[in-house]
Structure formats: C-alpha cells, structure tokens
Amino acid sequence: MAIILAIGAAVGWGTADFFGGVSRREASVFVIIAVSELAGVIVLIPIIIARGTPLPDSPSMLLACLAGIAVTVELGLIYAALSRGKAFITAPVGGLGTAAAATFGLLEGDRLDLMIALGLLCALIGSAVSSWTTSADNQPRRIAYDAAVCAAAAASVGTMLICLHAAGRVNPYWATIAEHTSTALSAGLIAVAGHGGALRRHLPDRRQLPALGLIAVAGVAGDLAYATASQHGALSIVSALSSLYPVTTVALGIAIQGHRAGRVQTAGITLALLGAVLLGAATH
Numbered sequence: 001m002a003i004i005l006a007i008g009a010a011v012g013w014g015t016a017d018f019f020g021g022v023s024r025r026e027a028s029v030f031v032i033i034a035v036s037e038l039a040g041v042i043v044l045i046p047i048i049i050a051r052g053t054p055l056p057d058s059p060s061m062l063l064a065c066l067a068g069i070a071v072t073v074e075l076g077l078i079y080a081a082l083s084r085g086k087a088f089i090t091a092p093v094g095g096l097g098t099a100a101a102a103t104f105g106l107l108e109g110d111r112l113d114l115m116i117a118l119g120l121l122c123a124l125i126g127s128a129v130s131s132w133t134t135s136a137d138n139q140p141r142r143i144a145y146d147a148a149v150c151a152a153a154a155a156s157v158g159t160m161l162i163c164l165h166a167a168g169r170v171n172p173y174w175a176t177i178a179e180h181t182s183t184a185l186s187a188g189l190i191a192v193a194g195h196g197g198a199l200r201r202h203l204p205d206r207r208q209l210p211a212l213g214l215i216a217v218a219g220v221a222g223d224l225a226y227a228t229a230s231q232h233g234a235l236s237i238v239s240a241l242s243s244l245y246p247v248t249t250v251a252l253g254i255a256i257q258g259h260r261a262g263r264v265q266t267a268g269i270t271l272a273l274l275g276a277v278l279l280g281a282a283t284h
Helices: 002-023 029-051 060-083 087-107 114-130 140-170 172-202 206-232 235-242 245-257 263-282
Strands: none
Touching (some): 002 060, 002 206, 002 235, 002 245, 029 060, 029 172, 060 140, 087 235, 114 235, 114 263, 140 172, 140 235, 172 206, 206 235, 245 263
C-alpha cells in the first residue's frame, strides 16, 4: 500500500508542477500558488466533514503547517524555473531534497538492506537524470544563480517531506488540509506584499481556471497519497518513491507539448522505474 500511494504522490506532484509551470507564464507565481492551494482546501473540506474526525491534539499538526511554508518556497522557485523552460531544475531539486529526507529516515532507524539501498539509489538518480537537459546559458553568474535556486528548493523539498511524513502518521487528512492552508496563506501574503494595490491585475482570468482546478486536484491527491503512505511506510522509502515526480513532469511535456525525450532522459526514466520495482520487491 505504501509503495502504490507513494507512486501516486509522484504522479500527483508531477502533474501539479507541470501545469503550475505552464500557468505561471500568464500570471504571478505566488498568486497561482495561493489560488490553487486555496482551491485544494475547498476540495478537502467536504472530505474532512464526511470523515467526522476532529482535529488531532498533536504538535505534529504544526509540522504540517511548516511543511506548507516549505511548499510555498519550493513551488515559487520551481514554477518560475518551469515558466522559463528550465525543466532540468526539477532534477537536482527532487534528487537532493529527497536524498536529505531519505537520509533523515535512515538515521531515525529505517531498515536498510542491499535491495532497499539499490532501489533508493535507482529511484533518486533516475528521477534526477530523467529531468536533465543541457542549458545553453553557461554564464558563471547564471550557473551560480541556478545553483542557489536548486539548493533553496531542495532544502524546502526535504523539509516538506520530513514534516508531512511526521504529520501524516497522526492523521493524513488533517495533515494535508493544514499543509494546504499554510501554503495558501503564506503564498497569499507574499502576493499581497509584492503587488499591493495592483494585485487585482495579477489575478488569474477565466481561461486559467481549468488549469488551476487541475493543479489543485493533482496537488491534493499527491499530498494526501504521500501523507497516507506515511502511515504505512518508512520515510526513506516513501520519500524516495515520491521523488519520481520529475518523471511525470517530463512525460507530460512529451505528451502535451511535444518535447522529445533524449537518450539520457529515457535512461533516467528506466532507472527510476527500476528503483520503484526494487523497493516494491524489498518491502513486499
């Protein structure tokens, strides 16, 4: 169950990232994040009410809020990069961020044997390689800027994975809605501070609403799948499998925008899927 849910998280997150990057070309990045995350909260409210489970009295819910702030930082950087055609940036972000979370899980006592180690390596390296493209801009200043963006986004990914995993173990539904609420509020505050009285000019128009709805549903599905997987699986394995989300982003680029997968990307996708198979076999 944890394996299937973690892969589902990768599909949801990769889909949300792809359409978030496309939408960013026409609207402010933090407005896109705030609106889509708020829509996600609206989707989750009826589910929470139907389940009838009260808010858990646990400090872990605060970790879900911290995860939401980390998501704001990560998505702000990722969406801006994707809107500039830099899909490659999801590679080191996903790889480094997930490696940090997996390492944290192993230090906390997650089981490690040869097959799990091979599966983790294949999933992490494959998800990174699958997103890699060469950049024509090799100016030192640009390289330094991209490296800084990668480092900040990777730190945010690691923080989100660790915090949401801890909160999801308590209650995945409340953890997910707390995270989305925190993301919507933090992104909204940044949008208001950045645009002030001109904010209305940066709000999405009707043409963007279907894409924002899709981002919201995909994001909620990914977060809820990850939080639920956290109840059944170790942090190291769940985070490694969820790191396959760049494969989804690349696949959608190929299918929808006609991007062509090079040999390196094809090899990365194959390696990532091999990692998923190895982890599934090791934890069966």
